Amino acid sequence: MHKIFKIVLLSCVVLNSATVSAQLDQYLAEEDSRISLSQKTEIEIQRFVNDNFKNYKLSKEVTDDVIKHLREEEEFTEEEFQKALINTKIYELRKLFFFENPDKKDGYIAKPPPPTVMQTCTNGDFETNTAGYTFWSDAYPQPATGTGFFQSCSMSTAATATNLVTPSTNNFGSTITLISSTNAGYQQYDPTLAGLGINVPTLNTNGGTKSIKLNNANGFGSSDVTTMSRYFPVINQSTIDFNFSLIMDNKPAHGQPIQPFFRVRVYDQFNNIVDEICIIANPDNCLFNTLVVSNNRRVLYTNWICARLNVQDILNQPGTIEFTVSDCEPSAHFGTVYIDNICGLTCAVPQLGALSTDPTNINCPDMTGSTPIQVCGTYQPPVNATVNTISLNILQNNVVIGSMATPTTLTSSTYCFNVNPSLFGASPSGDFEFQVNGTFNVNCPAGTFIYDISDNSANVGADVTFDNCCQPTLTLVSPADNLNNLATATTKEKERSDWIKAANIVSVGDNVLANGVVYHAANYVELNPGFEAVLGSQFVAYPEGCTADFEYKAQNQNTNVSTTKSAVDDGVVNLIKLTNGFAIIPNPSSNTIDIVMKNAQFNKVNVTSIDGKTVLERNIEMTDKTQLDVSRYANGVYIINITSDDGRIHTEKLIKN
Known part of the structure; x- marks a missing residue:
């Protein structure tokens, strides 16, 4: 019969003596000070939001994401939509505050307590x-x-x-x-x-x-x-x-x-x-x-x-x-x-031994290459025992989906597994845990006794997460990355948050529109020497980042070009500042547009086509906002110039669709 237990070798603490009590009091006082500081920061954030609410508008991509989310949930009223946009803008302004004041984050992060007071027991x-x-x-x-x-x-x-x-x-x-x-x-x-x-x-x-x-x-x-x-x-x-x-x-x-x-x-x-x-x-x-x-x-x-x-x-x-x-x-x-x-x-x-897996908190590891994920830790055999086996399981919902029988490296007190990304499956999604199992042999008078020790997770929360994953870059080369129009969607649909550089060959399977090969990346898709879309194949690239929407659009459809990164990226503030110029709302547009100038007024509007032809020139009464009907304009890119009250000319591009 095996003895069953799971232990991790990490430092514990001794809570005795007046010195420890003083350290605890000091730590709690420092934490109170930190919390008080964060409360003051919250007041600053509210003031920042109020002062800047009218100075920014949400990027179109964020607005579209809000609409998409609401439609997925249920039908929504205009009032509900406007409330959602307000809440989203407040969230984005909060992000902007921390971008501009990165030191303020410290007040929200609890300081680690001294080792002697870690466990208030x-x-x-x-x-x-x-x-x-x-x-x-x-x-x-x-x-x-x-x-x-x-x-x-x-x-x-x-x-x-x-x-x-x-x-x-x-x-x-x-x-x-x-x-x-x-x-x-x-x-x-x-x-x-x-x-x-x-x-x-x-x-x-x-x-x-x-x-x-x-x-x-x-x-x-x-x-x-x-x-x-x-x-x-x-x-x-x-x-x-x-x-x-x-x-x-x-x-x-x-x-x-x-x-x-x-x-x-x-x-x-x-x-x-x-x-x-x-x-x-x-x-x-x-x-x-x-x-x-x-x-x-x-x-x-x-x-x-x-x-x-x-x-x-x-x-x-x-x-x-x-x-x-x-x-x-x-x-x-x-x-x-x-x-x-x-x-x-x-x-x-520890008489019964100890096993510890180093903290691992990885979101969206690279699944396209062969770079392994290192899962390492330390172990201490039970008293008088020797290590027999140390193995690793990858668990999802307590089900083993991948395993390694032996560590890549094993010393007298440490282990490391080089986990190949393929062990997570072909298209992983959701949360995964690393379970490390050790067996240790003890030579007892009655014979060899086996101790089993396990660590079922490396840290709080998931050890590895695949949630809205999007890798930054991708390079495709021939012949390894050649694609057929009839390949599975997961093979022929590529997206990256930064760029794709392609030097591969796209071949034809049939001429059905939905079977096209689709690449999109937020900044650019670059077709390098060696790239070829053979006669009859269907290939398209869109600069739209990671959207998971691989629609192969018909050629007569105009595509809204956006180089803004995904709205769900917390590393990007999805706001457009309405200062030092003017804003065109909405942009792109197919009907009417509002021209809005912040902290200034204008009295002249000029619209030209991308090739320099004047489409509209109009003098107006001094104002900070006017509306134009662009429904009769041909689809394309236009240059809008306005003349402000100080005589300066301000320029923005309009996309008519």
Whole structure:
């Protein structure tokens, strides 16, 4: 039977002494100052939005995106549309504020706390009794309960109105016992082991005057499953370390699945298991010392050891730690555990080993080349164990979609996998996690015992995300990148956020319009020597960036040319400033246009075609806004000049479609 647990080797902290308290106070004061600064910045942003709202208009691409989004949701009124545009402009102006004031972002980013105060785990060692903890114990009478309730490490347990327990002090017959050396009834050594001639302290050497004991040594009549739980409003360190001393009965005739077990879990705020340690009573596991009491009974015990739980996946989020220990299923053999120093120490040498995957947060890795993604980390074998295997799985929705059996490099304490992008599948979409699994061999008197350690994620959130992915550049060469009109859409449709340079050959499959090869890039598509679209093939390129809309437009359709990057790109402020000139709204246009000048007036309008012919020349009364009907103009590009009140001429281009 394998011992199941997942641990990550990262630094923990010691929270003791007045120095630590002072550091915590200082950190909290600095965080209060940062938050206060961000609140002041919010006032500045609101003032900036108000002052600049009329100085900018949204780019046409953003406006089109808003319309598209609303139409996808449901029908919308003009009022709803205008409200959406206002909200979008406020969002874009907020982005502009941070572009112009990059230092203001610092007030929104929490500063990492000093190592000694990373985990605010007050009462981790029970020195102030059991505040913050919830205890419960379920008794399963035998044989009336039957066998269906017992699921070993997978067994569910929950606090109910009938199973909550209040700890008693130094009552070793209770299912929950607060061990206190300053109260009556204290016993320095576990009484069960002491009766067998073995002295294991009931208090950890570094744990002060109190600890917790879960379950008792009674057994017989009911299989007790006892749990202690604590909720953390914020998990603010990568690991939770703790000490425990485990004592379990083991009947040789029982199979392993019904032996007593000790389990520790961390849950996220949605009750998903973040990390778990589960140890089943097994004399083959040399974690245990073994006392042979009789042919039908062995007592296994561990002395005080330290262990580590990985909680980096829920950093800065709520979490719950839960300790559970059980008797065996038939109830005649007990399991009990002493616990202390929860997040009150740093476990320098985790007895059960440790495995850590370095944080990896990649959005839209390059799928066109062969550059691998490096997934690296560190590991520490369990005490006296050696590494057997370290493997990697790529998970999506808890389903393995790719794997590597061995690391690319492996040292005595580190590993690295060079993950080929092809392992994510042909057209990946959504979120992916890296799961690293290690097996470690321990040479025990009974033979080789295998420890399994896993890390199911490299960091908070997805490790790799494919969401609205668009690579910046693409170079196509012949013959590797030659395309046929009848190729699959994912092959013949290319888009990039910057440019495409093509020196490949596009060949024909048929003359159906929808089967054309389509390239588009935000800045340009460059056809270099070697590019050829053979007779009868259909090829088109549009400078429109990553839109995922690969419509092959008919030749008589006019295409609105835009070099503005995608509206969803947070690295671009999608605003057009209405100063030092004038704006044409809308542009392009097929009907009427408004000519709007900010902070000035004009009294003359002149419109010429791209070849210099005058289409319109008109003197008007001094104004900051006028309207023109361009519906009768031929489609194309026009130059509009206006003369401002100071005699200067301002020029803009109009696209008539």
